[in-house]
Amino acid sequence: MTIFRIISALALLILLGAITFDLKLRLKEWKSVRMFLSDQMRNLILVAKEKKGLDTGTTAARIRSIVYASTLLCFLLLAVTGFVPILFVGDHLTGILLVIHVTVAPFFALSLSALGLLWAHALRFDGEEWRILHDIGKAGIGEETIRFASKMAFWLTLLLSLPLMLTVILELFPLFGTEGEEFLIRLHGYSALCLMLVAVTHLYCTRYPVQTNTQNHL
């Protein structure tokens, strides 16, 4: 538990530090970074209030948005209930947080599956990604690279969800003894940590402040 706590805290700090550093590098001034973040928050609130994102486009697009939003919401709930006791208390997930966690988890799994079905084709890798992979690091980070990173994050999220779910499924059946169960819980924790890092990266990529065009693929 202690090692996982340290690794989780370090990983999150490094990721958030890297994002902050990148924002500062890209937007030059702290003031711009603050403005960027407050704009994002404002946009999020606006979307939530006016349901802008949900009322536009085709039915499929609307379903996609709903699925994306519900996955995001479930992810946030799971991340908070799963990591807060470990990071701040250093204890297992218990009590009401555990109730929330185990109740939300299946809906997250379902949303993630729906997300996979709805977005897999749109975010598949093709010849374009092959070219980006070849040219990576040559001409700085452009919109295409960000899109590639976002795709990568999407697929990694789906991939990491497999050990995340499998460990829970195996835990729920009388298949493993105490050592096995402990291993599964550790694996679940590390899978969740990796998934969280990837998901945060994905979220950052979707809102990445490219100077030329801040519109994202959502």
Place this chain on the structure above:
Amino acid sequence: MTAMKSSFILLALSSLCAAVVSSQTQENVGDVADGNKSIPVHLIKIYDEFDHLIKLDDKPLLPFSPKQTCRKCHEYEKIRRGWHFNAADSGVNPGRQGEPWIYVDRQAATQIPLSYRRWKGTYPPAALGFSTLKFLSTFGRHLPGGGVGESEGAQDLNDYARWQVSGNLEINCQSCHNNDPGQNPAEYGVQVLRQNFRWAAAASSGFATVQGSAGEMPDNFDLYSAVPPEKSNFLPPTTTYNKSRFDVAGKVLFSVPRKMPPAQCSFCHSSKVINPRLPDRWEAEEDVHIAAGMTCADCHRNGLDHQMIRGYEGEAAMTGKPAAASLTCKGCHLGHGEGAVPSEGRRGAPRPLHLGIPPVHFEKLACTACHSGPWPSDNTLRVKTSRAHALGIPKADKADNALPHIMTPVFMKQSDGSYAPHNVLWPAFWAYRHQNEVVPLPTDLVRPLVAEIFANDTTRTVGRWPVLRDTDILHVLQRLRQRDSTATPVYIAAGKLFQADRYGKLEMIDHEAAGPYAWPVAHDVRSKAQSLGIRGCADCHATDAPFHFGSVLIGSPYVVRLDSMARMTTYQDKSAISAWLFSLSFLFRPGLKVLIIASFLLNALVVLIYAMRGLATIIQKLAAEE
């Protein structure tokens, strides 16, 4: 001259060293094992308390003294500091809460936990006005002697003459170490209740008969001069030996196996759970270890110092005996730490698999939570114990609802933070309150006051408790106030503290002293198939599972809260709502399981399909580049 002087000093030093070495290595013959595993035959001469050899033609015949007899080969001074005898030794760590002595005085509406050990929630016997003599006369029936029974420092000066009559209650080695079928612990108990302290060991040995009662003898009774008793029909204590048990050399054969059968320990360590589902004795199960042929001493081991291993987690750290960690449930079944030699599996203890049980259970629960005590039901059960209910003593109250009322199993947190089944007693007693401190009153003081109430109305008896109404309690409290106006008289019962408010009405408040006294139970251990969780999570996580939602009966004489109930969560560190919500989530878990499995399969398929397609693209690109 100098050489002579040096030689003399050298000789003196050598002699001193030899003397020191000799004194250090001098051990009693019976305390040094030579490795032979056969059982030594104890055909020995017996001695009285004055260390005189007992001969059958002695007049008067005195009872043999286990102390003087056994110390010929065993170091009594070391043994007497053992766990069974050191309760009053303030230098001994009392360890985990244990079963107290429970003093019951129905006529004073009192049941109160007493102990010389400093367990929180117990009171020293002196707090209730008990002299050592009175304590032994009340509870000595289930004490193996020693401790306060033979400590002159613990004897009340007012009882000096009585101690001369009764003699000391020395350690009765045969309580635990005599496998003779005639060894009679019940007779020992009866003799102690008669204050025949010096006669008790002989009377219970199976080869001596003791008649008469020291308690009925006058203060000036003398063993040798035989001062006649004040009443002619009272017999002075006399000893008669079974002559056939003495050989020609005047020796007696004692059956002393290395390990005693469980029945020997059971006299003082029995418990009877009053379970309406299993009314007859043949329907109940015994401890799985005993059923497997083990003895109590297989786990509760000790050396010559008689420091018994109690066997609870944390004992090793608490007592500074690292070996104790290997004789807990975990120590035997799972091992303890990474040693050079595997430590698990002692005496063939199987390693549990605990398939599918989340490891958090092993942090939050003691092994006993799932494996020990009676299977929990909607209501807690009453339990009678040897020491609390004088089980095994002739004429003890055999009624199922005999006082004191002890409830089991109550799942509470132990001091190490894990949940374990406990026996629980709600104290009921009269006291004076000074600030926040509650000082119990001797029942002799209160009994006449309570008796006034019962004298007026003898019909008000429900179960085994007398019934007290608000007015009754107020009446006694007022009488107590008249005796001492400097302190607030209070009555503790039903988990509350009662006192008169400024308007003269009875008020009921929460107070630490009114809380239950609880001690963890470890036996009887149930088999794996009889353990909580064997039928799944719902054994404990159903919305009505007794583990959280069982009703705990709070027995008390107070009529308003007569046999009131409390939910088990009251004694756990979680609210009933949070426990219920958590349990509720288990209702949907089968459905949620299906949902996760379906999602997993779907995700795996999507990833697999696109991984295959990606692989195909990579192969194509590589081929194109070539």
